[in-house]
Amino acid sequence: MATFGSTTFDPTLSVLQSLGAAARRMDLLAAGVSRRRLAAAVAEGRVVLAGHGVYYALPGADPMAIHLATHQGVKACFSVAAARGLWCIRDPETPHIAVAHGRSVPGCVVHRHKGPLGLLDVLRQCIRCGTEVEALAVVESAVVLKETSISTLRAAFTGLGGAAGRRILDMLDPQSMSIIETVARYHLRRAGYSVHSQVAVRGMGHLDLMVEGILGIELDGEAYHNNAKAFEEDLRRGNVLVIRGIPTLRITGAMVLFHPEVMLGWVRAALETYRSAQG
Known part of the structure; x- marks a missing residue:
């Protein structure tokens, strides 16, 4: 029996899948499914009636798909x-x-x-x-x-x-590498800072963000920093930044997305510390 997600080809199932796994009879007919083929699919259990006799769904379809179909x-x-x-x-x-x-x-x-x-x-x-x-x-x-x-x-x-x-x-910056870079850049600029993305640093690669031409920011997304090779690369990049004399904050993606005020507080404090040290 063909079920939701099956690879077995059937025109009725294919149309239903394209419509979100559930649809009204009039939409199925408009999409080219014949009444005879639809009736056969129901009789064989490949399609089920989803309510009021005019809504059809694939077996195992998400209840939300059926809810959407019943409300068009x-x-x-x-x-x-x-x-x-x-x-x-x-x-x-x-x-x-x-x-x-x-x-x-x-x-x-x-x-x-x-x-x-x-x-x-x-x-x-x-x-x-x-x-x-x-x-x-x-x-x-x-x-x-x-x-x-x-x-x-x-x-x-x-x-x-x-x-x-x-x-x-x-x-918009079409060179953005991730959602956390986009969101961090947005909040920093809204706070009045000059921000550049993907700044080249000799021997290191590209720094995620540079604030006021002074402070670097490396953004840590869990998906990219959770194995030994990535950890070693992070250490290398961090060491090169020290050698190049670029003070850098490392900020997690979760902080950027859900607690940007903490990121902004760290940036403000870091810039104040750097500028004080420079006299």
Whole structure:
């Protein structure tokens, strides 16, 4: 029997998967599934009725997929961004969905939207719905990961309705290496500091951030610093920074994302200490 996630090809299953594992009968028919084939899939247990006789789902489908189908919705905004691997500071606690009817849906944040939901639609929703730094992280990652381009975004964010998008683009750095670099850079610049990313240091490589042309910042993401080889490389980089006379703070990704005020306090204190020592 073909089930959710099965590799066995069946047109009905394929269409259902493309629609999010659950869908209304009218949407399946509109996508080319015949009534006869749909009835056969139900009779053979390859598709199940999900409610009211007009909603269908793959066996084992996520209950949220069925919930969305019964309310004629699809995932949207930060929920789609996270699913696509774009940079989200945190997964939304409440699912964000798009519906054409615009009515409230229990347990969801609703965005009114008609037609297919493309990447630009998702980015616009994130800009409208999230904080400035949350929107920057998502939009910047779309460019860094080559999901879109700055020129495409500039063309999309025109007119009065695109003002918020243009503000995000003005902060964007397509050379960013990670969400923690993007978020750290944002908070430091908001605090009034001059910040440069990926600064070349002879014999060391690239320093994540340089503040005021004085203070280096190395950002430690757990995924990149949790084995012996990475630990040895961190020691080497740190030693080269000492040799080059670059005072450097090491700051964890969790602090940058969730406690930026602590990072800013350390930066302020470090700069004061350095400047005092210089007379």
